[in-house]
Amino acid sequence: MSEAVASPPVAGAEEPGLRRSIGPFQLFAYTLGGMLGAGIYGLVGRAAGQLGAAVWLGFIVAMVAALLTGLSYASLGSRYPRAGGAAYITHRTYHRPLLTWMVGLAVMMSGLTSVATQSRVVAENLLRLVEIPGVPSTLISLGFLLLIAGIVFRGIRESMWMNIVCTVVEAGGLLLVIAVGMSWWGTTNLFETPSPEGITAQLLLQGAILTFFSFIGFEDTLNVAEECHDPQRTVPIGIVSAMIVATVLYIAIAVTAVSVVPWRELAVAPGPLAEVMNRAAPWLPGWFYVAITVFAVANTALLNYVTASRLTYGMARQGLLPQVLGRLHEGTRTPYMAIAALFVVVVALMLSGDITQLASATVLLLLAVFSLVNIALFILQRRPNEPRGGFEVPSFVPALGALVCLALLINRVATGDWRAPLLAGVVLVAIAALYAVVRPRDVLPAT
Template sequence: MTTPLRRSLGVPDAVVIGLGAMVGAGIFAALAPAAGAAGSAAGLLTALGVAAVVAYCNAMASARLAALYPESGGTYVYGRERLGPFWGYLAGWAFVVGKTASCAAMALTVGGYLWPERAHAVAVAAVVALTAVNYRGVQKSALLSRVIVAGVLAVLAAVVTVSFAGVPEGGPGLGGEVAAGGVLQAAGLLFFAFAGYARIATLGEEVRDPARTIPRAVPLALGIALVVYALVAVAVLLVLGPLALAHSPAPLADAVRAAGSSRLVPVVAAGAAVAALGSLLSLVLGVSRTTLAMARDGYLPAGLAAVHPRFRVPHRAELAVGAVVAVAAATADVRGAIGFSSFGVLVYYGIANASAWTLGRRHRPLAVLGLAGCGALAAALPLASVLAGAGVLAVGVVAYAVSRGRPAPPRP
C-alpha cells in the first residue's frame, strides 16, 4: 500500500506557496529579455497581458483537474487519467526536466546577487539548504514561503513607489509599435515569471479539502501576481524606457537608481536573492512531488516513491531532485535555463489544457484557448530553446517506448 502524504495546507498556505513560485526571481530577471523581444513599452505590456491570459487558462484547467484528482503529480496525473499513460508520462517528463532547469536558474540568481564571483558555489549551497528545509515537511516550507513572499512584496512596493515618484518630465512613456512576433516571444519569456501557480496543484495530496481549496487558491495567487507584475512593469518602463530596460542586467536596481534613490539598490539586490530563494523552494517542492508520482507508476526508480515515516514527505525524491539541481547549478547558464524551462513548462500546460477539454463542453472554450496559447508561445521562443526542448522531449519519448514503465501498483 502506498503511504499517503499529510494533508496540512489550507487556502492561505496554498496561495502563499503559489505566490512564492510566481512572485520570485522571474520579475527581477525576465523583464529585460522580454523588453528586447517586444521592442516597445506597448509591446511589452501587451505581452504581459497575453502571458496572463494563457496563464489564466492554464490555471483554471489545473484547478479543475486538481479538484478531481487530489494527488501529488499535477498534470502527470491528469494526463494519465484523462488522455492515457503516454500523455501523463510526457507531461511529467516535461515538467521534471523543465523545472529542474528552472531550479538551477533560480539558484544561480541567488548566487549572482549575493556573491557574483562565487555564484555557482552559492547556488549549490542554496540548493542544499532548501532541500533540507523541504525534507523536514511541507508545513515548514509553507511557513518559510510566507516570510519570503512578504519580504519580496515589500521590496517590489518600494521599487514601484520610488519609480513613480522619480519619473522624469518628458520621459519615454508607454507607447510604441506592437509587432505580433515580438509580442509572442516576449510573452513566452514572461510566462517564465507566471509559471508557478500549478505548484498548488502538484501539492494536491497535501491540501486540506482539495475540491474547495485548490480552485480558490490557484486563481487568487495568479491574480495577485498579475497585479504586482503590471505595476512593476509600468513603473520600470516609465523610468528607463524599453531600450534601456532591454539592455539592463538588473532592471529593477537600475530603475531605482535612475529615479534618484541609489541607496535602495542594495535592498533591491537582496530582494532579488530572497525572491529567487522563494522560487527555488517552491520549485523543488513541485518537482519532487511529480517525481514521487512517476516513481509510484514505475516510470522512475521505485525507491523514489518512499515517504518518510515521520515527516510524511517524499524524502528520497527530494534528495534526488536536490542532487540533480545542485549539479545543474554548478554548471548551467541562467539565460539558457530560462528559455529551456519555458518550453518544457508550456508543453506541460498544453497537456493540462487537453486534459481539461475532456471534462465537458462547459470547460472546452478555455481549454482550447489555453492549448492554442501554449503552442503559440512555445513556438515563438528563441530557436535554441525550441530545439533543445524538443530534443529532450524526444529523448523522453524514446525512453518511454523502450521501457513502457512497470505496471501501476495498487493505490490505497
C-alpha cells in the same frame, strides 16, 4: 493549525499519505511566489524594448492568455487533488504510460534544471554581498542545495512558511519600487511604442509572448493539491487570486518603470528596476536588490524542488518509477527517498556547468505539457462518470488555453534560437529511450 493526513493515492496501500496542512492563504502565497521570480526585475526592460511605454498592455494580454491555462489547472486541481500534477492528469486522460512518463520527466527536468541554475545564481549574488576569501561559488551552491533539500524534507508546512517569507520579500521589493516611483505617474505617454503604427495586434502578441512566462506557476500548485485542506476550494482560490495580484503588481511596476526611466533607456539598462531605484530613490544602498534577488531565486528553487519531489512521488505510486521513490518518512510525511534521489541529480546538473540552453529547452517542453493538460480537461469534461470538482469552467476555456499554448510553442520554435528546440527534441528522445530501458511493468490505473 491541525494537520490531517491525506488518504493514499493508491487503493489498498497501508501507508498513510502526504500530510494535509495547506490552507487558502498558504497556497495563494505559494502560487504567487512561483510567479514573482527574479525574472520580473529584468523582464520589464526586455518588454519595454518591444512594447515601449505600452509595456503594461503586454502584461494584461499575457495574463488573459495565461489565465486560460490557469483556470484549467484550477479546475483539474479541484477535480483530482493528487501528487503527480500533469503526469497524473495525463495518465488519467490518455491511458498511455509512455506519454505519462514523457510528460512527468519533462516537467521534472524543467524543475531540476531551474533548481541547479538558481543555486549558481544564489552563490554568485551571495559573493557579491559578502566576500568570502578562498570559498568557491560551487561550494556555496552545494550548501544552498543542501539547505533547500533539508527544508523540503522537514515538511510541507516548513516549506510553505519559507515560501511565505521569500514571497513577502519579493513582493515588498516590487511594492517599494511602486511607492518611490508613483509620483512620476502621469509624466509619460503610456501608449508610445517603437512601432510607427502605434499599438497593433502583432505588437501586443509579441509582448504577450515575452511576458507570458511571468504568470506560470500552475504546475507547482497542482503538485501540492493533495496536501491542501479542502482542495476543491483551496486550489482555485490559490491560482486565481495569485494571478490577479501578480497582474496588478506587474502593471503597476511597468507603469512606474517607464515613467521614471524613458523606455528606450530602460530597454538597454542591465538592471531595469535597479536603474528605476537609482533615479527615484538614490538613497537606497546598492546591495538592496542583490539581497532581494537572493530571496527571489531561493524561492524559485524551493518551489521547483517541492514540485519535483511530489511529481516523483506521484509517478512512483502509479508504478511508473521505482516503488522506493514513493516511500514517505514516518515523522515528516515527506517523500524522503524522492528528495534524496533528486538531490543527486540536481547536484550533478549544478556541477555540469552552464545549463542555460537546457533550461530554455525545458521551457518549450512546459508549453507542450500545458497544451496536453488543457486538452485533457476538455476530454475529461466529456467523459461519463468522471468526478466533478468544486470549480468547473466552460469547455471553451481549456480549448482556447490549448490553442494559446500551441501558438506560443510554434512561435518560439519558428522565431527563436534554433538550439533550444533542437535540445528539447534531444531531451524528449532521451526520455523516451530511458522508458525503453526502465520499461515500467506494473503501471496502475489512475484512480
